[in-house]
Amino acid sequence: MDYSPTISGRLYEMPSEQSLQKLQNLIQLIAEADTDNFFELAKLAGLSPVEDFSGADLKWVDLRSAQLVRANFINTNLAGANLINANLEEARLIGAYLMAAVLTGAKLDYANLVNANLTEANLVSATLQNADLTRANLTKADLSHADLRRANMTAVVLEGASLGEATLNHTNLRRADLNSADLSGASLYGADLSNCDLRWADLSETNLTGVTVVRALFGENPGLSRESELYLRQRGAIFSV
Numbered sequence: 001m002d003y004s005p006t007i008s009g010r011l012y013e014m015p016s017e018q019s020l021q022k023l024q025n026l027i028q029l030i031a032e033a034d035t036d037n038f039f040e041l042a043k044l045a046g047l048s049p050v051e052d053f054s055g056a057d058l059k060w061v062d063l064r065s066a067q068l069v070r071a072n073f074i075n076t077n078l079a080g081a082n083l084i085n086a087n088l089e090e091a092r093l094i095g096a097y098l099m100a101a102v103l104t105g106a107k108l109d110y111a112n113l114v115n116a117n118l119t120e121a122n123l124v125s126a127t128l129q130n131a132d133l134t135r136a137n138l139t140k141a142d143l144s145h146a147d148l149r150r151a152n153m154t155a156v157v158l159e160g161a162s163l164g165e166a167t168l169n170h171t172n173l174r175r176a177d178l179n180s181a182d183l184s185g186a187s188l189y190g191a192d193l194s195n196c197d198l199r200w201a202d203l204s205e206t207n208l209t210g211v212t213v214v215r216a217l218f219g220e221n222p223g224l225s226r227e228s229e230l231y232l233r234q235r236g237a238i239f240s241v
Contacts, residue, residue, distance in 0.1 A: 054092075184223060199240060203228070213237040 054072045059079040066086045075095045085105045095115045102122045109129045116136045127147040133156050140160045147167045155175045162182045169189040176196045184204040192212045204223025213232050218224070219240035233239065 208232065211235065 052072075053076055054074040055076060056073075057077045058073075058081060059077050060081060061078065062082045063086050064082050064084045066083070068086055068088050068091055071088065071091045073091060073093045073096050075097075076093070077097045078101050079097055079099045081098065081101045083101055083103045083106050086103070087107045088111050089107050089109045091108070091111045093111055093113045093116050096113070097117050098121050099117055099119045100121060101118070103126050104122055104124045106123070106126045108131050109127055111128065111131045113136050114132055114134045116133070118141050119137055119139045121138070121141045123141060123143045123146050125145045126143070128151050129147055129149045130151060131148070132152045134152055134154045135156065136153070137157045138161050139157055141158070142162045143158075143166050144162050144164045145166060146163070148171050149167055149169045150171060151168075152172045153176055154172055156173070157177045158181050159177050159179045160181065161178075163186050164182050165185040166183075167187050168191050169187055171188070171191045173196055174192050174194045176193070178196055178198045178201050180200040181198075182202045183206045184202045185206065187207040188211050189207050190210040193216045194212050194214045196213075196216045198221065199217055199219040200221065201218075202222045206223070208228060208231070211232075212235070214236035216232075216237045217240060218229075218232060218237050229239065
C-alpha cells in the first residue's frame, strides 16, 4: 500500500488505482447523465438523501416532488432550492439554511426545523402539522394557506410574514415575533400566543377563539374589532398606546 507523508510527518493512505478508476467512472457517469435533477443524480452516485447530505451545499438544487421522508439535512444549505410538492415528513432540517427556498405544497409534518433559516421562503399551502420550528427565522416568509396545526413555533420570528388563511389551531407560538405579520383570515383557534409581539399584525377576520394571550403585545392592528380587542384584554393581552 502506498503512503504519502504530510508536513507533520504523519502518513496517509494514497488512493489505489482501482479506487481512482472507480471515482473517474462515477464522474463520467454523472457528466453523461440525461438529467439535471439532483435526486436522480444522487441515486446514480449511490448516495441517499436520508443519510448523506447533512451540512452539504445544495443551494438552488431541484428537488421538486422528491420523496425525502426522514431525510437528514441538518445544517444543509438549501437556499433557493426548488422543493415544490416535496415530501419532507419527519425530515431533520435543524439549522438548515432555506432562505428564499420554494416549498409550495411541500409536506413537512413532524419535520424538525429548529433554528432553521427560512427568511423569505415560499411555503404557500405547505403542511407543517406537528412540526418543530422552535427559534426558526421566517422573516417575510409566505405561509399563506399553510397548515400549521399543533406545530411548535416557540420563539419563532415571523416579522412581516404572510399567514393569510393559514391554519394555526392549537399551535404553540409562545414568545413568537409576529410584528407586522399578515394574519388576515387565519385560524388561531386554541393557539398559545403568550408573550408574543403582535403589534401592527393584520388581524382582519382572524379566528382568535380560545387563544392564550397572557402578556401578548398588541397595538395598531388592522382589522381588529373593538369587540375582539376587549376579548383579548380579558384574556391577558396588553395593548400598546
